Amino acid sequence: MKPVHVAGAAVHPFGKHRDLNAAELGHRAVRALLDTTGITPDAVDTGFVGSSYGGSLLAQRILQRVGVSGQPVFTVENACASGASAVHLAWQAVASGAAQAVIAVGAENLSGFGGGTLPLTTNDIEIEQGVIMPAAYAMRAQRYLHDFGATVDDLTAVSVKNRANGADNERAHFQREISAQDVAESRPVADPLRLLHCCPNSDGAAAVLLCSEEFAAQLDTPSVRLRASVVRSGTFHTQYRDMTWPDITERTAKAAYAMAGLGPADLDLVELHDAFSIAELLHSEALGLVERGKAYQAVRDGEFDRHGRVAVSPSGGLMSRGHPVGATGTTQICEAYWQLTGQAGALQVPGASVALTHVTGGGIFGVDNGACSVHILTAD
Amino acid sequence: MKPVHVAGAAVHPFGKHRDLNAAELGHRAVRALLDTTGITPDAVDTGFVGSSYGGSLLAQRILQRVGVSGQPVFTVENACASGASAVHLAWQAVASGAAQAVIAVGAENLSGFGGGTLPLTTNDIEIEQGVIMPAAYAMRAQRYLHDFGATVDDLTAVSVKNRANGADNERAHFQREISAQDVAESRPVADPLRLLHCCPNSDGAAAVLLCSEEFAAQLDTPSVRLRASVVRSGTFHTQYRDMTWPDITERTAKAAYAMAGLGPADLDLVELHDAFSIAELLHSEALGLVERGKAYQAVRDGEFDRHGRVAVSPSGGLMSRGHPVGATGTTQICEAYWQLTGQAGALQVPGASVALTHVTGGGIFGVDNGACSVHILTAD
Numbered sequence: 048m049k050p051v052h053v054a055g056a057a058v059h060p061f062g063k064h065r066d067l068n069a070a071e072l073g074h075r076a077v078r079a080l081l082d083t084t085g086i087t088p089d090a091v092d093t094g095f096v097g098s099s100y101g102g103s104l105l106a107q108r109i110l111q112r113v114g115v116s117g118q119p120v121f122t123v124e125n126a127c128a129s130g131a132s133a134v135h136l137a138w139q140a141v142a143s144g145a146a147q148a149v150i151a152v153g154a155e156n157l158s159g160f161g162g163g164t165l166p167l168t169t170n171d172i173e174i175e176q177g178v179i180m181p182a183a184y185a186m187r188a189q190r191y192l193h194d195f196g197a198t199v200d201d202l203t204a205v206s207v208k209n210r211a212n213g214a215d216n217e218r219a220h221f222q223r224e225i226s227a228q229d230v231a232e233s234r235p236v237a238d239p240l241r242l243l244h245c246c247p248n249s250d251g252a253a254a255v256l257l258c259s260e261e262f263a264a265q266l267d268t269p270s271v272r273l274r275a276s277v278v279r280s281g282t283f284h285t286q287y288r289d290m291t292w293p294d295i296t297e298r299t300a301k302a303a304y305a306m307a308g309l310g311p312a313d314l315d316l317v318e319l320h321d322a323f324s325i326a327e328l329l330h331s332e333a334l335g336l337v338e339r340g341k342a343y344q345a346v347r348d349g350e351f352d353r354h355g356r357v358a359v360s361p362s363g364g365l366m367s368r369g370h371p372v373g374a375t376g377t378t379q380i381c382e383a384y385w386q387l388t389g390q391a392g393a394l395q396v397p398g399a400s401v402a403l404t405h406v407t408g409g410g411i412f413g414v415d416n417g418a419c420s421v422h423i424l425t426a427d
Numbered sequence: 428m429k430p431v432h433v434a435g436a437a438v439h440p441f442g443k444h445r446d447l448n449a450a451e452l453g454h455r456a457v458r459a460l461l462d463t464t465g466i467t468p469d470a471v472d473t474g475f476v477g478s479s480y481g482g483s484l485l486a487q488r489i490l491q492r493v494g495v496s497g498q499p500v501f502t503v504e505n506a507c508a509s510g511a512s513a514v515h516l517a518w519q520a521v522a523s524g525a526a527q528a529v530i531a532v533g534a535e536n537l538s539g540f541g542g543g544t545l546p547l548t549t550n551d552i553e554i555e556q557g558v559i560m561p562a563a564y565a566m567r568a569q570r571y572l573h574d575f576g577a578t579v580d581d582l583t584a585v586s587v588k589n590r591a592n593g594a595d596n597e598r599a600h601f602q603r604e605i606s607a608q609d610v611a612e613s614r615p616v617a618d619p620l621r622l623l624h625c626c627p628n629s630d631g632a633a634a635v636l637l638c639s640e641e642f643a644a645q646l647d648t649p650s651v652r653l654r655a656s657v658v659r660s661g662t663f664h665t666q667y668r669d670m671t672w673p674d675i676t677e678r679t680a681k682a683a684y685a686m687a688g689l690g691p692a693d694l695d696l697v698e699l700h701d702a703f704s705i706a707e708l709l710h711s712e713a714l715g716l717v718e719r720g721k722a723y724q725a726v727r728d729g730e731f732d733r734h735g736r737v738a739v740s741p742s743g744g745l746m747s748r749g750h751p752v753g754a755t756g757t758t759q760i761c762e763a764y765w766q767l768t769g770q771a772g773a774l775q776v777p778g779a780s781v782a783l784t785h786v787t788g789g790g791i792f793g794v795d796n797g798a799c800s801v802h803i804l805t806a807d
Contacts (some may be wrong), residue, residue, distance in 0.1 A: 070550065107661065111660065117662040121512055121517075125484070139519070141520070143523030145523060280487050411488060418487065418500075418628075
């Protein structure tokens, strides 16, 4: 496989953009990417757009408007991992030598649904019975607190940390710190989760340029190496499921570590799928950042702070940035790119040279999560 | 690039299956594929599922139920070319050496919409103004008849031919011949098109196994070579558009012929996107099967008959098989596979050794069609 570089990144700020559909959001992110990198649309070999709710031919709607017109483009769906799946397929195209330059985009407008929980498919037996996302994560939280001695305050600490990080991120949906009291006073969603234990539904888009070493060398923008790109699906089984152990994250991360020749101890920062505060505890353990059942102590001890042992969601995570489903995985790559090229400004993790991004999502019958993706990037 | 083989094919018969959602239809097709080829789910490296309306995580919903569980799987959308795009990405995975065996699926249930024209996106300026599919093809038909001296009878001849082919296809939505009089007496849709000039909205699914030469050699099923797999998007422009020349088909086919080292004269059969009868005339010309403006004469002269110079849609085409959007491109590969391995039964084109499949679709602002895919397969 050939080396794959990330040589440009752009985000349309997340938030409530009721008047901007997914195509418009995506278009703005890609236009910014082309402006930043200086590449011409003709130089793009192919494009992948991740989205869950963007509708038919979203890839064409986004890319044709910036002049990427005629080339093969594809819209990819993998629930919350849609944007990361777009990056993965772009990576595959470059790694295989089939393409020199590929644009990967994530774009989503969730405001159109008018709020509330995400509209999930009605032909899934678990969802029909009420296992919507907040309910599933609440069950996981209850079990985690029971098994490992953590408290609701530990869940709250994740929200407080990530909202503090996001306060410095001009691309985030929420750019304001919150206190533990704010969390405690926010309205209950699914016991023990309160509103501020949950990420918001957002609208937004992100775009990255993946390219060969030779292509990257011709650009004026700095580039980083994409050392691993892995997607896995949940395994199907109908027996006992350990809700505190997201094995899909463990399997995906293991494959990514093997591909990159790196391990958890090498990571300077992790952008993780904290759709709910409990998710940071579960997934940081499954990623191997900390021993099982100890993540809440790591948060307490500041190990996951921006200046801690390993910065977890220095950008603010889904909790601050928001979660426009298909855009999330792509945005994480952007945040990692800026960190590794020293362009993260107020968010900068000192000396960041290895980053991991992680998304997982989409619960369906018989599995923990539908899809998971892990990417590992290095400064050189 | 490594040689890519198609080593198995299965179709869930198309038709009205209101009680079977896309996941169930796809699941049945894949189960039949595994039964036919004898491969175990563990041997599958990855899966791609094409669908326009199947919903989130359709790939997982289909593949996990047959035991393809844990592997990376992706749902791909490219309007009517969704299934063909799934085949293309599967081809890329095998051709690049990244995978040994990949399942590509197309699955769709359109009955859920309750009939009428396809629900298209409402944020497209042309669609908002009434350029739904039957209207677009009616305009193309009017112009073709005007420019080249064809008559409505020539459009009718396409329907009669393809419905006669489909009468022998047990997988088709319609398995009954029709007469020119039937067409003339069917209700008007968009002048000059009548109902029997249009393919039906259908429900159905298809699955194919794409694999390496070594993998194919281990199977008991016969295999064919996938010589070319090309996807292109429509080019964006807002000036005069020649509605009788689908340049997207010409561009895609040219790239496919170059990749395969074959030309139109080498083809024994073509499965073509006859969503409306006029489409066979337009696309057969753009594929180079016949000179521009002469396709209607070729149909008159029987050149496109099953025993003619080049069989066009010997399976019955979309006109007979029906058109469950995402499933169409995958089904065409199945039909080509059966023809090239001598398993086409009553549909068999004598001595078939080279086949081309073509889908195009999804009109959006400023382009003729959103996406197009051409595949070329050979018996060895």
